[in-house]
Amino acid sequence: GAGVSxxxxxxxxxxxxxxxxxxxxxxxxxxxxxxxxxxxxxxxFLTYFNYEAQQDKSGLPNDRFSAERPxxxxxxxxxxxxxxxxxxxxxxxxxxxxxxxxxxxELFFGEGSRLTVL
Amino acid sequence: QQQVKQSPQSLxxxxxxxxxxxxAYENTAFDYFPWYQQFPGKGPALLIAIRPDVxxxxxxxxxxxxxxxxxxxxxxIMDSQPGDSATYFxxxxxxxxxxxxxxxxxxxxxx
Numbered sequence: 001g002a003g004v005s006x007x008x009x010x011x012x013x014x015x016x017x018x019x020x021x022x023x024x025x026x027x028x029x030x031x032x033x034x035x036x037x038x039x040x041x042x043x044x045f046l047t048y049f050n051y052e053a054q055q056d057k058s059g060l061p062n063d064r065f066s067a068e069r070p071x072x073x074x075x076x077x078x079x080x081x082x083x084x085x086x087x088x089x090x091x092x093x094x095x096x097x098x099x100x101x102x103x104x105x106e107l108f109f110g111e112g113s114r115l116t117v118l
Numbered sequence: 119q120q121q122v123k124q125s126p127q128s129l130x131x132x133x134x135x136x137x138x139x140x141x142a143y144e145n146t147a148f149d150y151f152p153w154y155q156q157f158p159g160k161g162p163a164l165l166i167a168i169r170p171d172v173x174x175x176x177x178x179x180x181x182x183x184x185x186x187x188x189x190x191x192x193x194x195i196m197d198s199q200p201g202d203s204a205t206y207f208x209x210x211x212x213x214x215x216x217x218x219x220x221x222x223x224x225x226x227x228x229x
Binding site for chain 2: 004035044045056091093
């Protein structure tokens with residue numbers, strides 16, 4: 001399909017395990033964002049990339065969280081030593097840029113990866 | 119300074135009514151203010167957005183009103199329909215990167 005694709009859609013893991021969440025953005029989109037959305041809340045910014053460069057990781061909660069986008073396309077969000085408080089919907093979004101490099105401002109969100117840590 | 123405060127948390131209107139959702143921000147450096155619509159089980163999708171050089175923007179039945187001095191902006195939905203029932207999020211950012219979202223308003227429009 002032409003939209004943002006995330007996998008797995010659902011992940012149940014035990015406390016202490018590592019998890020990797022994958023995002024395949026819309027082809028040609030320069031910017032890629034990771035957000036976390038708790039039930040009944042707005043998306044909370046985690047980090048974002050332009051091409052392969054991580055521009056801002058100020059929203060990552062602690063050093064157990066990391067993200068990469070090595071070839072400027074697919075991105076992986078990794079959570080090490082998961083804890084129950086990490087349970088949430090993790091959403092990826094991508095965005096194109098205008099010819100002058102400015103962000104259009106429109107984020108295209110995927111359907112998310114729901115993480116449950118037991 | 120990074121927060122965006124949204125109200126009300128939920129809203130119920132009859133078909134044809136005009137629901138209004140309000141947001142307030144603190145950071146005067148914000149220069150991009152979008153509204154996103156989210157249906158159950160789906161990701162948020164951009165509905166309409168405004169920049170601070172205008173006080174109002176209309177797209178179809180959706181209107182953003184922006185008050186720069188009060189640091190507030192609102193979404194109005196004219197002639198609301200049952201299909202408008204969804205959760206609405208306001209957001210703000212500098213340069214349209216790193217959107218900071220409000221907590222959301224769940225809107226229900228009854229026939």
